[in-house]
Amino acid sequence: MSVSTDRASRGSSTVDAMPRNRRVREGSRGWGLIAMVFLVSLTVYFLLPVYWLVINATKTQSDLVSTNGFWFSRIALWDNLSALFERDNTVFLRWVVNSLLYAGVGAAIGTLLAAMAGYALAKYSFPGREFIFSSILGGVLVPATALALPLFLLFAKVGQTDTMWSVFLPSVVSPFGVYLSRIFAASAVPDEIIEAARLDGADERTIFFSIATRLMSPALVTIFLFQFIAIWNNFLLPRVMLNDARLYPLTYGLFYWQTQISRDPQLQTLVIVGSLVSVIPLIIIFLSLQRFWQAGLSAGAVK
């Protein structure tokens, strides 16, 4: 930030093109170096735990505790991986599938619901619209932690605790997604297009699915990613709802192993390897959707 303002102010104060360029370069070299050092140290800071994770995932249990945590010793990654997937009748694989289901399907449905609600709130005027919108906005302020126990009691009433539904259903609701998609729909979907489509005889469903969702797609990707990560990292909801290890998502499954370490120290290695494996899907989804993510974020910010 400071780099660009600096450049801009210097630029406006100078008349001659040549010295300006030179001066900018001199100035930006100093700033650039500071920025570089700052960014590199931030990168190291953020990546150090990941580095540790990668190194230690390759170690045997005894090397894990007896050798330097920041360098390799005997490589046992393959053994660790096969132990990880074989443990407790391949329960780890179930956790991977569960997490992908909860987060993938949950985020997809959550995005669709948010898109529909946001579009409706932006484009249809009906009595109570602002009230509904404010209520939804209020929902953003309520932390998920505060809702976990009431949700548990509600699900207990209908006898659905300890089922996949108990984690899945609360996950598809995203007040923030509704907020974002209303803001975005209001600006990205011109009323004229909707009017024109109506004149051409398109019904409301067609307008929404064929026109509006396409115009809103950067915001929808952002909502999807937000929602995916929120569900993927959600710990409290499965913790309150689930008691069946086969239904756990990755985060909670690894925690479950972690708490058994005092009885079975081998699990320590498996938790570390499991953590490494569990970040891979997140990395993949981030890299593949990063383009949209950035577009979506800035688009929302300007409007």
Next chain:
Amino acid sequence: MFPAPQTRPRRRWVSILAVAPLMLAAACGSGGSSDGAASASGAASSSGEACAPAGGKVALQFWTWVPGMDEVVAKWNAANPDIQVTVKNTPSGNAGTYQNMFNALKAGTAPDLGQIEYDTLASFRLQKGLRDISGCPGVADAKSDFVGWAWTQSQIGGPGVYAIPQDTGPMALYYRKDIFDANGIAVPTTWEEYAAAGAKLKAKGIFLTHFPQQDANWFDGLLWQAGAKIFDTTGDSVKVSLTDPQAVKVADYWQKMIDDKVVATNLQGFSPDLYKAWNDGKVATWISASWGYSTIRDNAKGSAGKWAVAPMPQWNAGEKKAGNWGGSTTGVFSGSKYPAEAAKFALWLNSDPAALELANAKGGLYPANVAGLELPVLKKGVEFYGGQPVFDVFKEAASNVDTTFQWGPIMTDTNRFLSDGFTKALNGQGTLGESLKAAQTQTVAALKSQGIAVTE
């Protein structure tokens, strides 16, 4: 029990945010919890509650966090087609499962059976979460099959029986034989000799042991051995005496060890740093439970053959007292429709030799069942300990654990108060003795705030 959530949602959220885990019941009806206090002794009169088998096909649910327990239960299911048990593998109790059990009890969705550690039984009793199974077939007769203190604790200070003991953690002294031999130190039999050994080792740059910040239940085991009576729940009110003279004696002893820098204060229990120190011979002993044998074996492989196990040092020469650290019971929850079948299963699970052997192999359980202490695997020499039959030491320790020791009704909180104090004391603020005083005050306040009658 649960007012319609939609009427005043916000107030509910606020109240749920505010209540500490164990106070949940208090939030749902303060009347219930004051009854609960009286029931610590009073409701015991209802023991012998009718408990007849329901007959027919019965399905039971069992929550546990012992690795491999589903394999043990599969044995039962194969042999008992009419009583089928489903295992739910959960994280350990204090990691959230106790809270889930309390939630489920409130919501009426609790399982039939659950794993409950000894120090948490009183909490469940206080919330009326456990069924008295003393009237169920076979339970009363099983008393002599179990280690004395374990059975007493599953009665929670009354004539009823609320759980079947599963495993125990009798304590002993793990020590580095090679280091002791090399420095001409004899195995300490008293705490005085133990401290003297520490002084010698300090001169060599070796810590005697580590004093963990967070393992308050380890310290409870030391108090137990010293005969400290920190709680008494048999009367009409709960007696809290964490500053019992015996407890103070233990705290002062360890404070001196900390002051003299004989024990390491920067190593956390079960941490990679501690394991490294064991491996490198920088920490020479660990006062720990029977289950600790695998902790050392699997985390300090480099020191294989160098460890040995001896009885815990004593306060008075010639005595043979032992403490206990850890262990669980199998409890039957109050909502169970089939208490007789559940009790039958719990008895089998914790007495059948084949079940105990598998639970020992898979989950490292050290049986609370007297006959279980004779399992072949517990008589053999253990290679890691130079072939020493270490479980002989623990078997003797198990029979030397004080049977009158009692846990408090909110032990999770009390232990947290203690470890908060330890953390401060290890960082030079205050002493272990002051930690006891602080935990006393805080525990009394917490009990009173739940409407429980307290005497000090």
